[in-house]
Each structure stands twice: as C-alpha cells, then as structure tokens.
Amino acid sequence: MKGVDDAFLGVGDKPGLDIWCIVGSSLAPLAKSQHGKFYARNCYIILNTAELKTGVRRHDVHYWVGEEAKEEDCLMASDKAVELDAALGSNTVQHRETQGEESDKFLSYFRPCIIPVHSHSPSHMEGSRNKSSQTTMFSCEGEHVARVTEVVFSRSSLDHKGVFIVDTASKIFVFSGCNSSVQTRAKALDVVRHLKENRHSGRCEIAAIEDGKLVGDSDAGEFWNLFGGYAPIPRDLLEAVSMNMPLEKLFWINKRTLVPMEAHLLDREILNSDRSYILDCSTEIFLWMGMTTLVSERKTSVTALEDYVHSQGRSSAVRTVIMTEGHETDDFKLHFQHWPKIVEMKLYDAGREKVAAIFKHHGYDVTEIPEHEPQQLISCNGSLKVWLVDCGCTTLLSTEEQEKLYTGDCYIVQYSYVEDGKDYHLFFAWYGKNSIKEDSVATASLMSSLANSVKGHPVVAQVFDGREPELFFSIFKSLIIFKGGRSAAYKNHVVQKSDRNGCHQKDEVALFHVQALRHDCVQAIQVDLVATSLNSSHCYILQDHSSFFIWLGSLSSPSDHNMLDRMMNKLCPFKQSLLVREGSEPDDFWKVLGGRSEYSKEKRVKGWPADRHLYACRFEQGLLKVSATLQQPLDAETYS
Structure with missing residues (x-):
C-alpha cells in the first residue's frame, strides 16, 4: 500500500504476536526468543492478533516508548503504528505504552512479566547477558498482571504496600510488605521463578521475607545485611485524592x-x-x-x-x-451521551431503491421492510454431482473440481435430496456464455438421459451463464466461474485460433467479483481485467500472479466482507492478501488493471431472475378469473 512500510504487508493472518524495533529509519522484526525484552532507549511496534470464536480476527496495535528513547524514534513509532493500522484495513485499536506505565492488556501478552533493560542493543541479536554477578532490586505490583520496575537498590525504596525482589549473585530475596495483597505476592513468585531460570540458569536459592517478622529467621538477617542492617520502614502515607473530578x-x-x-x-x-x-x-x-x-x-x-x-x-x-x-x-x-448501540445506516443503505433514499434525505419518514434471511425452497443438505460435457460424452468431476465452472464449457448438475420420505432430483443444464454449439446441443439430450435413469421425482431445467436463479447458486456452498474452457471442442475452436491456454492458470493475472448469497454460500466470478469492471456495491479479488488484493467497495455489504476469507482459501489457499478499501488503492493495484478508469459508483442490488409461472385464465359469469397452476416444468400438454 502507498505510504505503508513493506514490513507490514501480509501480517496479521495468524494469531499471536509480531514485534518490530525502531532502528534508525527502519523496522527490525524481533525473533520469538526476544519477545518480552525491551530496551529503555528504543521504541517498539507490537501487533497482537487474536481469533474470536466466530472466526473473525481482532487486531490490537501497541507502540512502546522507552524512557530513554529519542524523540525522533517516538514520532516514528507513532507513524508506523498508523501505517500498520492502515495495512490491516483501519479496524484496529492503537495503544501508546510508556515504560513503567504499560496497560494491563499489553502486559498480559508477556508471561510472567517484562523487565526493561537499561542498556542499548539495537540489533536485538545479542544473547542474554549474565547479570547474576550484579545486585538489582525490582518493585512488583499488580494483581491481574505483574508490573515489574527496576528501582534504586536502597532501603528507602521499600514500603509496606508493595512486593520487592532483590536479585543477588547466589540468592533471590522476595520481600512482601505487610499491606500487599495475596494476588500480588503470587505474581511476584512467578517473576522470581522467571529470574531464576533466565538469569541463574536454575541454579540459585530463593528466600521469602515477611515484613515485620525477624525472630529466628536467618534469611531475614541476610536480607537486611544487604542494606547495612535492620531499620524500620516508615509507614505508608495516605495519598490525597481529589474529589473534584476534571471535566473532559x-x-x-x-x-x-x-x-x-x-x-x-x-x-x-x-x-x-x-x-x-x-x-x-x-x-x-x-x-x-x-x-x-x-x-x-x-x-x-x-x-x-x-x-x-x-x-x-x-x-x-x-x-x-x-x-x-x-x-x-x-x-x-462511556464519555458520550446517546451513543447509538447500532451504527446509523448510511444513506445508501436506508432504502433498497434510490427513490427511498432520496425521500429520506429530504426529511420524509421512510421505513424499509426488514431484510430477512432468504427462505430455503428446498433442503440444502443433499448431494451434488457435476458432469462436464465434452464431445457428446459426460465426465464426472471430483468434489473439488465441481465447484469450478468455465464460461467456455457446458455442464450437467444433479442435486439429490430427501424430503418427507421421498427422493427428489434436480437436473440443471448450465451453458457457459462462450461455450461451443456442439457442446450446447449435446447437453440437453445427455441431461434427459441422466434424469430418466434415476428413481424418484426428477425436475430438469436449463440455466444460462449470467442468468442463474438463486436456487442454482444455493446448492453450491461455494462456486467459482472462470473464463476459458476445458472441453476439446472449446480448445479446438477457440484456443488454437487465439493461441491461449484453455483454462485459468494458478498464477495468472485475473479479477474476480465476489458475492455472498447467504452466510454459507458465496460465489466468485471472473470478470474482465479492467477498472471498468469494478462496482462500488461489490467486493473483488485481484490476482497479480502470486500477489492478491482484496478490494472492498464503499457500498458493499458486511455479508460480502465476511465471506472474502473463505473465497480466498478456495482461490489461493495459504496465500497472503492485501486489503484495499475503495479510495485508498495503491498504484500497483491500478497498474494491474491497466490504469485508472471510471466505474459504477451507484448502489446496486443483486436481482435474481424470477421463476417462471404459468397462469390459467377463464371467464365465469362475465368475470375474468386468473389462477396459478402447479409449479412444474412447462410442457406443451399443460396448454389447452
């Protein structure tokens, strides 16, 4: 994306942490072994990706600023956090984390804690330094997460409300203030175990010191000798709390x-x-x-x-x-009055047609009929078979291949299901818009033969590319319609003349229009590779060899957005894609489409072709009465 660092392209596809360090004017990714080690003179970008039960990924972006960091590094960290948000579709929440004041959410990523290092190491490739020969002192706070801060090694750093850790060459002391909570003490013990394993390679003693308990305790005597002998700790002073809360x-x-x-x-x-x-x-x-x-x-x-x-x-x-x-x-x-629980619908969503939206824009009260889930005409839990028509014969396609149709071919689709204890069979003859007449003529007779060979109640229908009824798409959980063809007739008449491959190739440059029919049904249709094929009401996947762009039209529906990941897995499993919103396209996007061009930016609603209906008309007592006949395939015997 234009204005976005290349280090952020393709990130956020897997749950977990990604961390970068600001090094000069560039970003250095951190290895997993370095996660949780932060240098006080540096700034970092942290991305946490979590996958919810619904399958949706949630992203949180943090930029951590060390207390010794340069001002230019701090500004760069904030800029890079914005770029990372843009690379993830501008749907993240960004947090500024300052050393010593990190949020609980940030600290929860690193178990049991983070301990900022006060030495500069830009490359982050150095091994852990052996600090067992030094005596350091830490303050440990927090009940849900451990908030560890290095403090001055002095008696004056101790108090009654906190837990303190003194790390020496051969022993780690844990001093628990008499007013500290049980939860904080438990967190401190986790930190001590971490220090023992990482700083002492598991070889050191641990001593627990209780505030005020000195009788017969050799560890306590050794602890106070570090400070030159025992002396009472001053009582904690009550912090003044202002009752006048400032206004926002x-x-x-x-x-x-x-x-x-x-x-x-x-x-x-x-x-x-x-x-x-x-x-x-x-x-x-x-x-x-x-x-x-x-x-x-x-x-x-x-x-x-x-x-x-x-x-x-x-x-x-x-x-x-x-x-x-x-x-x-x-x-x-919470700081705003009357925050809507549901975001108000945009003007283009207020009415299903343009007239309704215009009336509402001029102040008229227009209420849209609520959109219900489309009613299933038949059971969608049946079995599906697809045959390719080739030279007067049929070839049964595999389960994976039957979800891929080509505009240069003809197919026979059989869908069988059980309802009320009876077996039903639907047969569709699908004619690609670029199919050869030889295949088209053979398809109808071959479908009749297949329909006559089954038991039960077969129904046959002809379906034409681009005019498919909703029922046809509903029997496919996912369907991709490619350009080109696989039949011998298509290759002989079209491919040889144009010297092109007959089928869509895996790493080919192509543009697909993606649309969801229901929450469990999605289609991708290959369209012409030009900017005029775009429409603000739809979503598209643009394939540039091994790179992929997902384009979201400004008027596209959330239901289409939710199905894009599923279609990406069908088109190009294990491939990363770049999310592009209308109006924020990078130059590379338009370059693949041959340059910018005008395209439709008006709200468009998919109109499924209506089923045919046959009506019987008769006169009774001077009145014309019209009644619908039973829904069945049209046949000459029906007319009288």
Missing part, C-alpha cells in the same frame, strides 16, 4: 493545531467522519479518527497527540488510546 476536554485537530470544542455534554453527533479529535479524560487520552481521513492525516493527528501529551507534562503517567471510527472502545463510548 474535546479538541478538533486542524492540521497539528488543537481547536477546543465547547460542549457541556458530549454527543456522538459532534464527531465528523472527515476529522480527527482528541478527548482528554485526565488519566486517559483518546484519539478518534474519522473513517474518511487519509493515512497522511492520521499520522499528523498522532503527531498532534504526542505534542499535546508532552506539552501537558504527563508523558509518563497518562495512557493514550487511538481508534478509527466504527472500532471505538467501550471506555471511549
């Missing part, structure tokens, strides 16, 4: 300038999709970016956020959360 401050970002917005009660409607906003809630600062903002504008907004945090003098205490419209966190929504 909302700013509109106008190029890097913050414009205060006067609003006593925040409302969702004040957020515009083409702008970015900063919401300051004292202990947490949110950056909200509209869905139509460009990547360059988002980088500017993140820079403005960094400037604002530093100007307030809260760089080490405040937490920042960055999000794009439509992917807001619950904490952010």
Whole structure:
C-alpha cells in the first residue's frame, strides 16, 4: 500500500504476536526468543492478533516508548503504528505504552512479566547477558498482571504496600510488605521463578521475607545485611485524592493545531467522519479518527497527540488510546451521551431503491421492510454431482473440481435430496456464455438421459451463464466461474485460433467479483481485467500472479466482507492478501488493471431472475378469473 512500510504487508493472518524495533529509519522484526525484552532507549511496534470464536480476527496495535528513547524514534513509532493500522484495513485499536506505565492488556501478552533493560542493543541479536554477578532490586505490583520496575537498590525504596525482589549473585530475596495483597505476592513468585531460570540458569536459592517478622529467621538477617542492617520502614502515607473530578476536554485537530470544542455534554453527533479529535479524560487520552481521513492525516493527528501529551507534562503517567471510527472502545463510548448501540445506516443503505433514499434525505419518514434471511425452497443438505460435457460424452468431476465452472464449457448438475420420505432430483443444464454449439446441443439430450435413469421425482431445467436463479447458486456452498474452457471442442475452436491456454492458470493475472448469497454460500466470478469492471456495491479479488488484493467497495455489504476469507482459501489457499478499501488503492493495484478508469459508483442490488409461472385464465359469469397452476416444468400438454 502507498505510504505503508513493506514490513507490514501480509501480517496479521495468524494469531499471536509480531514485534518490530525502531532502528534508525527502519523496522527490525524481533525473533520469538526476544519477545518480552525491551530496551529503555528504543521504541517498539507490537501487533497482537487474536481469533474470536466466530472466526473473525481482532487486531490490537501497541507502540512502546522507552524512557530513554529519542524523540525522533517516538514520532516514528507513532507513524508506523498508523501505517500498520492502515495495512490491516483501519479496524484496529492503537495503544501508546510508556515504560513503567504499560496497560494491563499489553502486559498480559508477556508471561510472567517484562523487565526493561537499561542498556542499548539495537540489533536485538545479542544473547542474554549474565547479570547474576550484579545486585538489582525490582518493585512488583499488580494483581491481574505483574508490573515489574527496576528501582534504586536502597532501603528507602521499600514500603509496606508493595512486593520487592532483590536479585543477588547466589540468592533471590522476595520481600512482601505487610499491606500487599495475596494476588500480588503470587505474581511476584512467578517473576522470581522467571529470574531464576533466565538469569541463574536454575541454579540459585530463593528466600521469602515477611515484613515485620525477624525472630529466628536467618534469611531475614541476610536480607537486611544487604542494606547495612535492620531499620524500620516508615509507614505508608495516605495519598490525597481529589474529589473534584476534571471535566473532559474535546479538541478538533486542524492540521497539528488543537481547536477546543465547547460542549457541556458530549454527543456522538459532534464527531465528523472527515476529522480527527482528541478527548482528554485526565488519566486517559483518546484519539478518534474519522473513517474518511487519509493515512497522511492520521499520522499528523498522532503527531498532534504526542505534542499535546508532552506539552501537558504527563508523558509518563497518562495512557493514550487511538481508534478509527466504527472500532471505538467501550471506555471511549462511556464519555458520550446517546451513543447509538447500532451504527446509523448510511444513506445508501436506508432504502433498497434510490427513490427511498432520496425521500429520506429530504426529511420524509421512510421505513424499509426488514431484510430477512432468504427462505430455503428446498433442503440444502443433499448431494451434488457435476458432469462436464465434452464431445457428446459426460465426465464426472471430483468434489473439488465441481465447484469450478468455465464460461467456455457446458455442464450437467444433479442435486439429490430427501424430503418427507421421498427422493427428489434436480437436473440443471448450465451453458457457459462462450461455450461451443456442439457442446450446447449435446447437453440437453445427455441431461434427459441422466434424469430418466434415476428413481424418484426428477425436475430438469436449463440455466444460462449470467442468468442463474438463486436456487442454482444455493446448492453450491461455494462456486467459482472462470473464463476459458476445458472441453476439446472449446480448445479446438477457440484456443488454437487465439493461441491461449484453455483454462485459468494458478498464477495468472485475473479479477474476480465476489458475492455472498447467504452466510454459507458465496460465489466468485471472473470478470474482465479492467477498472471498468469494478462496482462500488461489490467486493473483488485481484490476482497479480502470486500477489492478491482484496478490494472492498464503499457500498458493499458486511455479508460480502465476511465471506472474502473463505473465497480466498478456495482461490489461493495459504496465500497472503492485501486489503484495499475503495479510495485508498495503491498504484500497483491500478497498474494491474491497466490504469485508472471510471466505474459504477451507484448502489446496486443483486436481482435474481424470477421463476417462471404459468397462469390459467377463464371467464365465469362475465368475470375474468386468473389462477396459478402447479409449479412444474412447462410442457406443451399443460396448454389447452
């Protein structure tokens, strides 16, 4: 993608962690063995990919800033986090993590803890340094995750409410304050085990020191001797808590300038999709970016956020959360009045037809009939067989191949199912738009022969490429229609004349229009490799040899989006793809299509061809009465 680092292309396909370190002006990926080791002079980009039970992947982007990091590295880290969000389709939540103030969510990725290193190692290829000869002291806090911070090795660092770890050459001491919680003590023990295995290769003693218990405890005596002898620890002072909670401050970002917005009660409607906003809630600062903002504008907004945090003098205490419209966190929504539970429908979705949308735009109350799941006409749990018609004969296709049809061929499709204890058989003769007359003529007679050979209740029908009824697609769980053909007649009459391959090749350049019929039924149809084939109402997969783009039209439906991964697995299993939203296409995308060109950008709804109906007409007492006959294949004997 234009403006996106190449290191981010194709990431996020597998659950787990991906981490990069800012090294100069580039990104260095970290090996799995280095995860959890952070140097105080560096900045890092962290991507966590989680797969939900629904199969949808959720991405969280964090950028970690060390307390000794350079300002230019901090700015670059924020820019790279925006680029990573763009590479993942702008549907992530971004978090700014500062050393010593990391969020619980971030710390939960690294078990049992992270311990920032105060030495600089840009390459991150050095082995773990042996620190067993040094005496270091850590403060351990947190009940859900361990928050470990290196503190000054001094008696003054101890208090009654925390747990402290003193790591020496031969022994690790754990000092538990009398006011510390059981959960924190348990987390501290996990950290001690981690230090023993990683710093001492499992060869050292562990001593637990209870605050205030000194009688007959040799470990306690040894512990206090490290500090020059025992001395009482001062009592914990109660922290003053202000009862006057500060009001939220909302700013509109106008190029890097913050414009205060006067609003006593925040409302969702004040957020515009083409702008970015900063919401300051004292202990947490949110950056909200509209869905139509460009990547360059988002980088500017993140820079403005960094400037604002530093100007307030809260760089080490405040937490920042960055999000794009439509992917807001619950904490952010709580600060707004009347946040809609369901995002309001766009104008193009308000009415199924353009007239309804126009009426609503002019203020008229137009209510759309709710869209229900399409009713199944038949049972979709039957068996499917597909034959290729070739030189007057039929060839039964394998289960994998029967989901791939070619426009230069003709096919016979048999679908058998049981209903009410009876066997039913549907036979379709499918004629590709580029099929040869020789195959077309043979298809009808061959289908009749197959229908006569089965028991039960066969029904036959002819289906033409591009005019398939909904019932035809519903019997295929997934269907791909390629250009070209496999029959000998097609190859003799077309391929030899044009000197082209008859079938779509695995690494060929091609464009596919993808559309979902139901949650379990999806089709991909190969269309002409030009920009005019695109339509804002649809989704497409563009194959450039071994690279793939997934293009989402601005008016496409969520049901189509949810089926794209499934179709990608059919077209190119184990291949990575790049998500492209309409209006944010990289130059390489248009280059494959032969350049930019105008295409349809109006809302279009798929119209399935209606089933044929036969009506009987008669006159009774001077009135014309019309009644529908039974739904059955049209036959000359029906007419009278």
